[in-house]
Amino acid sequence: MSDYPIPATRIVQHGAAAAPRVIEADIVVVGAGISGISAALEAAGLGHRVVLVDAGQQLGGQSTGTLLGTFCGFYSNGPDPYRVVYGMVDAMFAHLKREGAFHLRRGRNSFIPLYQEQVLVRWIEQAVHAAGIEALLGATLLDVRRDGGRIASLSLATRFGPIELRGQGFVDASGDAALSYLAGFDCREPVSPIMGTLMFTIEGFDEAAALQLDRWAVQKRLGEVGGQYGLVRRDGFVFAFPGKGQATVNMTHVETPLDAGGYARAQAEGRAQADRVVSFLRGEYPAAFANARVRQYGFLGIRQTRWIVGGHSLHIDEVRQGLKPADAILRCSWPVELHDRPEDVHWEEFGDDHLHYVPLRAMVPRGAENLVAAGRCIDGDPAALSSVRVMGPCVAMGAAAAQALDIAGAGSVQQIDMAALQARLKDNLERRDRD
Numbered sequence: 488m489s490d491y492p493i494p495a496t497r498i499v500q501h502g503a504a505a506a507p508r509v510i511e512a513d514i515v516v517v518g519a520g521i522s523g524i525s526a527a528l529e530a531a532g533l534g535h536r537v538v539l540v541d542a543g544q545q546l547g548g549q550s551t552g553t554l555l556g557t558f559c560g561f562y563s564n565g566p567d568p569y570r571v572v573y574g575m576v577d578a579m580f581a582h583l584k585r586e587g588a589f590h591l592r593r594g595r596n597s598f599i600p601l602y603q604e605q606v607l608v609r610w611i612e613q614a615v616h617a618a619g620i621e622a623l624l625g626a627t628l629l630d631v632r633r634d635g636g637r638i639a640s641l642s643l644a645t646r647f648g649p650i651e652l653r654g655q656g657f658v659d660a661s662g663d664a665a666l667s668y669l670a671g672f673d674c675r676e677p678v679s680p681i682m683g684t685l686m687f688t689i690e691g692f693d694e695a696a697a698l699q700l701d702r703w704a705v706q707k708r709l710g711e712v713g714g715q716y717g718l719v720r721r722d723g724f725v726f727a728f729p730g731k732g733q734a735t736v737n738m739t740h741v742e743t744p745l746d747a748g749g750y751a752r753a754q755a756e757g758r759a760q761a762d763r764v765v766s767f768l769r770g771e772y773p774a775a776f777a778n779a780r781v782r783q784y785g786f787l788g789i790r791q792t793r794w795i796v797g798g799h800s801l802h803i804d805e806v807r808q809g810l811k812p813a814d815a816i817l818r819c820s821w822p823v824e825l826h827d828r829p830e831d832v833h834w835e836e837f838g839d840d841h842l843h844y845v846p847l848r849a850m851v852p853r854g855a856e857n858l859v860a861a862g863r864c865i866d867g868d869p870a871a872l873s874s875v876r877v878m879g880p881c882v883a884m885g886a887a888a889a890q891a892l893d894i895a896g897a898g899s900v901q902q903i904d905m906a907a908l909q910a911r912l913k914d915n916l917e918r919r920d921r922d
């Protein structure tokens with residue numbers, strides 16, 4: 488007979504009227520993607536009690552779960568690009584560089600650094616905890632209590648029980664405008680879908696041979712024989728992180744509906760497309776990919792589903808002309824990257840000195856007083872949004888949302904001192920460091 492001590496147990500019972508756990512915060516951020524992380528860190532840096540909520544199981548949203556592989560929209564265009572986004576980016580890039588998980592690569596007339604998601608997610612976790620932010624994972628926003636234009640509290644469902652979350656200022660960084668929509672503010676949806684992508688990584692390929700492949704020749708081949716492999720999308724690319732034996736593939740297109748069953752089916756469809764892409768690479772480019780296999784499938788990547796109606800809707804002509812509004816809060820040079828057709832992507836690239844801007848009005852839901860949206864759910868037409876929803880501008884929007892709510896305090900974010908806000912965001916509007 489063993490004398491190993493068996494741990495003790497106790498009997499518990501769920502009370503029928505169990506009250507939700509109540510949490511009080513100054514700033515509540517819904518969505519822990521890159522824009523929510525930026526908003527939370529910025530608000531914590533201002534001394535606020537911050538609660539960061541996400542339905543997913545880890546921090547970082549698409550920046551860590553979707554296997555994006557590259558940082559877009561962090562640099563200007565031209566032969567000698569400068570960085571256009573600062574704040575948390577300084578520490579994030581420094582950490583990734585120290586860990587050998589950052590590779591500055593030229594592309595699309597700018598720099599598009601490669602990064603490794605596993606290193607990024609650890610930096611995010613450490614930065615969030617070091618800043619004293621309370622992160623709630625697996626916590627889904629279910630309901631919003633609103634008093635006129637002010638959000639008063641949120642109801643969250645978590646696997647461990649319900650939470651009531653009260654705050655003074657709120658950031659909707661949910662990507663799908665979940666907070667603004669549930670609060671009853673007007674939102675937009677595209678009439679025809681903007682396609683998402685199931686990203687994945689491969690291993691077992693010959694890196695040197697893969698580097699020899701001409702990207703445009705691969706695209707041409709996709710157009711010619713993609714149908715034989717059952718491929719929906721006939722463009723896209725494979726990019727290898729040098730020396731890691733791993734490459735990221737962006738070659739699928741799937742609709743991303745706003746319902747849980749549709750999401751599950753779309754994710755399975757994206758993974759099936761990914762398998763067919765591997766067959767195409769093996770079959771058409773055996774010297775590089777004969778032994779390639781999927782290393783990891785990402786979570787289905789969602790580009791544009793539902794977004795707020797703000798005080799201003801960013802228009803594609805403002806983007807093309809690089810018009811700087813009086814309430815500009817960030818600059819960016821990323822092209823129009825519109826995924827509005829299954830078969831390909833519409834790109835519109837900009838010249839060397841081009842910059843376009845996001846106004847604060849595009850981030851504040853019409854009628855809201857203590858709510859600011861950040862990230863891919865701000866207001867714009869689908870083409871304009873496609874040029875400002877990559878991660879660089881998302882980080883800058885998060886910072887702007889936190890600063891705007893800090894200035895508004897108990898007042899309305901509709902009536903803040905713009906000069907004071909822009910002075911705080913000067914780096915993201917003016918600084919020009921070369922990395």
Ligand SMILES: Cc1cc2nc3c(=O)[nH]c(=O)nc-3n(C[C@H](O)[C@H](O)[C@H](O)COP(=O)(O)OP(=O)(O)OC[C@H]3O[C@@H](n4cnc5c(N)ncnc54)[C@H](O)[C@@H]3O)c2cc1C
Binds near residue numbers: 541543547548628864
């Ligand atoms: C396939 C694909 C490839 C891309 N490639 C690149 C790239 O290479 N480089 C680049 O810079 N950008 C890329 N982008 C764009 C970029 O990934 C996103 O636009 C950006 O990451 C959006 O960040 P976000 O914080 O706004 O949203 P997300 O990262 O989507 O985060 C939103 C978070 O909100 C949470 N959430 C949503 N609803 C609720 C709710 N009701 N309750 C609680 N939590 C909720 C979600 O779980 C999620 O974590 C790509 C996008 C896609 C789809």
